[in-house]
Amino acid sequence: MGRQKDHEKGPGEIMESHRHHENKGKMMDSHRHHEEEYRRRFIICLLMTIPVILLGELPTGNVLLSFEGSEFLVLILSSAIFLYGGYPFLRGSLRELSSRTPGMMTLIAVAITVAYTYSLGVILGLEGMVFFVELVTLIDVMLLGHWIEMRSIRSASGAVERLAGLLPRRAHLVVDGKVEDVDVSTLKPGDIVVVRSGERVPSDGTVIRGESHVNESLLTGESRPIKKVPGDGVIGGSINTGGSLTVEVERVGEESFISQIIELVGRAQEGRTRTQVLADRAAFWLTSIALLGGLLTFIAWSWLGMDVFFSLERAVTLMVTACPHALGLAIPLVIAVSTAISAGRGILIRNRESFENARDPDVVVFDKTGTLTMGELGITDVISFDPEMDEGEILSYAAAVESGSSHPIARGIVEAVAEVLPVENFNSIEGRGVMGHVNGSVVKVLSYGYTEELGFSISDPRVDELIGQAKTTVFVIVDDELRGCIALADMIRPEAREAVGILRSRGVRCLMLTGDSSAVAGWVASEVGIDDYMAELIPIEKYDEIRKLQEDGLRVVMVGDGVNDAPALVQADIGVAIGAGTDVAIESADVVLVRSNPLDVVDLMDLAAATYSKMKENLIWATGYNVIALPLAAGVLYGQGIILSPAMGAILMSLSTVIVALNARTFSFSGQSGR
Numbered sequence: 001m002g003r004q005k006d007h008e009k010g011p012g013e014i015m016e017s018h019r020h021h022e023n024k025g026k027m028m029d030s031h032r033h034h035e036e037e038y039r040r041r042f043i044i045c046l047l048m049t050i051p052v053i054l055l056g057e058l059p060t061g062n063v064l065l066s067f068e069g070s071e072f073l074v075l076i077l078s079s080a081i082f083l084y085g086g087y088p089f090l091r092g093s094l095r096e097l098s099s100r101t102p103g104m105m106t107l108i109a110v111a112i113t114v115a116y117t118y119s120l121g122v123i124l125g126l127e128g129m130v131f132f133v134e135l136v137t138l139i140d141v142m143l144l145g146h147w148i149e150m151r152s153i154r155s156a157s158g159a160v161e162r163l164a165g166l167l168p169r170r171a172h173l174v175v176d177g178k179v180e181d182v183d184v185s186t187l188k189p190g191d192i193v194v195v196r197s198g199e200r201v202p203s204d205g206t207v208i209r210g211e212s213h214v215n216e217s218l219l220t221g222e223s224r225p226i227k228k229v230p231g232d233g234v235i236g237g238s239i240n241t242g243g244s245l246t247v248e249v250e251r252v253g254e255e256s257f258i259s260q261i262i263e264l265v266g267r268a269q270e271g272r273t274r275t276q277v278l279a280d281r282a283a284f285w286l287t288s289i290a291l292l293g294g295l296l297t298f299i300a301w302s303w304l305g306m307d308v309f310f311s312l313e314r315a316v317t318l319m320v321t322a323c324p325h326a327l328g329l330a331i332p333l334v335i336a337v338s339t340a341i342s343a344g345r346g347i348l349i350r351n352r353e354s355f356e357n358a359r360d361p362d363v364v365v366f367d368k369t370g371t372l373t374m375g376e377l378g379i380t381d382v383i384s385f386d387p388e389m390d391e392g393e394i395l396s397y398a399a400a401v402e403s404g405s406s407h408p409i410a411r412g413i414v415e416a417v418a419e420v421l422p423v424e425n426f427n428s429i430e431g432r433g434v435m436g437h438v439n440g441s442v443v444k445v446l447s448y449g450y451t452e453e454l455g456f457s458i459s460d461p462r463v464d465e466l467i468g469q470a471k472t473t474v475f476v477i478v479d480d481e482l483r484g485c486i487a488l489a490d491m492i493r494p495e496a497r498e499a500v501g502i503l504r505s506r507g508v509r510c511l512m513l514t515g516d517s518s519a520v521a522g523w524v525a526s527e528v529g530i531d532d533y534m535a536e537l538i539p540i541e542k543y544d545e546i547r548k549l550q551e552d553g554l555r556v557v558m559v560g561d562g563v564n565d566a567p568a569l570v571q572a573d574i575g576v577a578i579g580a581g582t583d584v585a586i587e588s589a590d591v592v593l594v595r596s597n598p599l600d601v602v603d604l605m606d607l608a609a610a611t612y613s614k615m616k617e618n619l620i621w622a623t624g625y626n627v628i629a630l631p632l633a634a635g636v637l638y639g640q641g642i643i644l645s646p647a648m649g650a651i652l653m654s655l656s657t658v659i660v661a662l663n664a665r666t667f668s669f670s671g672q673s674g675r
Contacts, residue, residue, distance in 0.1 A: 038088065038147035045085035048077045049136045056133045075123055078132040082116045083137040088146070107287040108142050110319060116622060118316045122527070127309040128316075144633065167237055167258060167483070171202035174246070186271040191249040195240045203236040206249040211431070213407075225408055227431070258563075283548060286623060290322035298303070317644065318633040330618035333664035338611040341456060346579070346597075347604055351590035357573040358557060358591070358608035363549055364503055364601060365568070367560035368514035368524055369490060370527040371578050375561070377412035378491035380389035380471060382461050386483045394484035396421060398445045398476050410504075412488045413445075433474065444477040445486075448601040453477040456482045470519030490520070490526055500529045513542045515564055543567040558591075559601055576601060614664065621659045653654060 055070045056078075057063055089112065093103030115131035118234045122128045126179035171180045174192040184202045187193070192208070195201050201214070213225035216238040225241050228234060234247055235257045253259060292540070294315040301311035335349075342349055349355050366372050382391040399417040402410035404426035414420060423443075426436040433446035450466075452458060458475070463485055466473055471487040500510050512533035534545065546568045558565070558572035566588040569575030577589035578596045593600045599659050631637075632644035 004148050013401045035147065036144060038143055041085050041088065042143035042147050045081045045136070046140055048081050052077050052081070052136045053133055057130055058133055071123070071316045075120070076117070078116070078136055082112060083138045085136075085143055085593050089139075089142060091488045102284055102287045107290065107322075108285075110287060110290055111322070112139060113256055118312070126312075128313050131316075136274055143322055143530035164398070167360045168200045168202050168660055172196070187249050187252050189250055189252065193246045193247050193249060195234075195241060195247055197240055199240055199249065201234045201236050201238050201240065201245075202316065203249045204256050205234055205236075205247040205249045207232050207234060207245050208248050209246035210244050210269070212240055212245050214245075215239040215241050224315075229442065236348055258660075265584060286626070287581060288320050289626070290319045293322065293630060294319040301635065314633065314635045318630055321629050321633045321644070327512055328624040331615055333660060334611060334614045336606060336612070337664050340602075342502070342607055345600075345603065345607075347581075347600055347607065348592040348594060350592065354574045354590040356612060357555055358576075358604050359554070360609070361508060361573070361605070361614050362554040363511060363556040364557045364559065365511045365513055365546065365549070366500075366530070366598070367558075367562065367565050368516055368521060369594060370561035370573055370596075371493075371559055372496045372512065372524060372528055372530075373490040373492050377408050377472065377488045378487045379412060379416045379486060381462075381466060381484040381487040383460070383487075384483065385460070385485070386481070389478070389483050391484070394476050395441045397438050397441075397478060397483075398474070398486055401443045401445050403467065404428070404436060405434050409488060413474075413486060441479050445474050446477065448473050448475065451477070451482070455629075458482075458485075460485075468519065470517050470522040471523075489523070490516075491597055492524060493596075495597050495599040496528045499601055502529070502599075502602050504529065507619075513537055513545055513568070515542075539564045539567050540558075543571050546571045557601070559598070561596075576604065618663055620659045621663055622656055625656050 019056040052074055054065045055063070056074045086109070089105050089216050093102075094107035096102050096106045109572075112135055115135040116577070118126075118128065119130040119132050119135065122130050167184055169184060170181050171184050171187055172179050172194040174194060179194055187203050192204055193205070197212070207228050207230050209230060211227070211229050214228050214234055215225045216235055228245060233250075234245070236251075237258050251257070297318050298311045298315040301314055302308065330351075335355075338349070357583070369375050379395070380397050384394055396417055399414045399425045400421035402413045403420045404410075405422055405428060421438055423436040423438055425436065426433050429446070429450070431446060431447075432450040435442065435444040437443070447452070448458070451573070456475070463473065466485070466487040469489070471489045473485055473487050475482060476484045476486065503510050510529070510531050512521065512525055512528075512530045514524075514533070514535050515537055516535060516536040521533050524530075527531040534541075537545070542565065546556055546558055550571075550573070556572045557574050557576060558568045559576040559578065560566075560569055561578040565577075569577060569588040569590075574591065575589040576591045576593060577593040578598075579592050590602055593604070629644060632642065635643050637643065
């Protein structure tokens with residue numbers, strides 16, 4: 001066939017299909033850059049801080065080491081730390097002030113600028129004490145806190161790379177009747193490719209030759225491999241589980257199914273605003289207090305006739321005291337402890353800002369396949385039509401014959417018996433069933449349609465009920481007599497019903513969104529106790545349903561495991577990936593449940609609530625001392641001979657940091673599953 005070769009394409013034409021993926025990757029590069037920046041600045045500043053502490057004036061007024069000119073070395077090192085380590089905060093404060101939302105960056109910038117300029121003034125002859133030790137340690141602590149934060153954010157941004165990785169790198173292209181291995185990125189509409197057994201389909205297209213079953217569960221949510229014959233469509237990234245298929249490529253690049261999901265994931269990532277953590281709110285008020293309080297303190301003492309040095313010292317003491325070291329660690333310390341506890345329980349927290357939202361959700365939305373269910377076919381019912389043959393015998397005969405097949409139905413039947421009887425003269429009836437000799441009898445396990453085609457009458461209300469539930473049914477024929485029926489379905493996880501029950505008892509609405517059929521979804525919903533469900537959804541419809549719930553003012557948790565869940569996982573207030581699911585779902589989620597246990601969703605909520613409570617405690621310890629310290633720093637009891645010196649203000653800051661650190665270590669949690 002006439003196929004345009006790679007060297008005949010223009011550079012822009014070759015790269016166009018990848019440009020979208022590269023743009024989405026820029027966001028991950030940005031997070032990685034900021035993480036490395038804070039890490040690098042923290043390490044360098046920490047190394048320079050050591051001699052400042054050894055040579056500088058401590059809050060007690062003492063100096064550990066000194067030599068001629070040591071004060072100038074302290075000045076040089078402190079200046080370097082202020083300019084290099086403080087730069088991100090000075091830069092950030094300008095952004096906050098330009099948007100009229102002063103927060104943590106502004107508070108830090110005010111504290112370090114005041115401490116540095118005042119200390120520099122003292123070095124140059126101004127009366128007072130230097131704050132160089134307080135300055136450098138404050139910068140170190142804040143750099144450490146922001147490094148932890150950036151690392152958490154970046155860890156949740158790898159979904160795009162995982163999505164692109166679903167497609168194979170090479171494809172078997174048919175050119176002039178011969179098969180050539182080519183790079184998938186060179187495929188174009190109209191190309192003919194061969195997909196062998198066990199391989200992933202390289203691009204969206206239509207089957208033109210061959211018959212097989214294709215596993216699309218990771219992409220569409222359909223729990224069973226779908227039979228594909230000429231004329232049927234296939235999706236790039238799905239897995240061919242049977243015979244060889246010849247496929248005509250139809251959609252590549254940004255038009256492909258995978259790329260559309262990438263677009264949805266990227267849109268949700270870029271559109272979701274970051275949760276405003278408690279520390280930012282505390283920082284806003286402390287910034288306002290520091291700026292306004294410092295100004296009012298200077299004006300008040302100047303108006304009362306005190307000299308400018310005293311008034312300035314009071315103002316500086318107040319502004320430095322208002323920015324405790326502990327505030328920068330209050331949240332990261334608790335998160336670090338709770339993350340360690342959760343990891344030991346199989347709950348991996350990837351995004352701490354979204355994690356806060358898990359404490360009291362309004363709605364928990366579950367995917368079905370692989371989340372509430374195992375994603376594997378298992379036996380749900382065995383019916384005997386023969387009084388002389390019980391269900392166990394029927395299952396035993398069926399398992400013996402099916403042991404010669406690799407079909408998912410066969411695996412589900414064989415795994416249900418403890419011991420498989422030997423089979424002779426096994427034969428597969430393509431697309432219809434299997435047969436063989438077991439214990440001297442001819443045993444056939446056939447599909448519903450083929451059983452009727454052979455003339456057997458199937459008129460049993462029990463079978464009708466199974467078919468109404470969209471279960472897969474096969475019929476067991478022994479020596480040309482219809483003896484029984486076996487029903488299989490995607491098996492429900494044992495903990496799913498209990499998890500949904502606990503959530504509903506707490507007033508949390510439980511929904512299910514699935515790409516599977518309405519009949520299957522209805523059966524699972526009724527078995528588990530789901531409030532409501534929607535079936536036969538494609539990824540953009542799942543994404544839209546999550547967004548609609550959020551537009552109604554509801555806080556939404558999404559629990560899923562497949563590629564088709566990735567956009568919804570990112571859009572939700574908190575996305576929870578079942579650990580046995582795909583890498584894409586895990587990379588798109590804020591939390592990963594390693595054990596694939598729906599009951600861990602309840603533990604996640606309890607852990608988030610306990611973490612939030614401990615965060616509030618730490619913020620009270622980190623900022624509460626200001627209720628006493630700030631008035632004393634301003635000198636309101638100066639007339640009674642009580643005044644907070646700059647050194648005492650620094651000591652109080654250190655004490656609050658110690659208390660916050662100890663309080664974080666008292667974090668405890670006991671979950672529903674009792675592990």
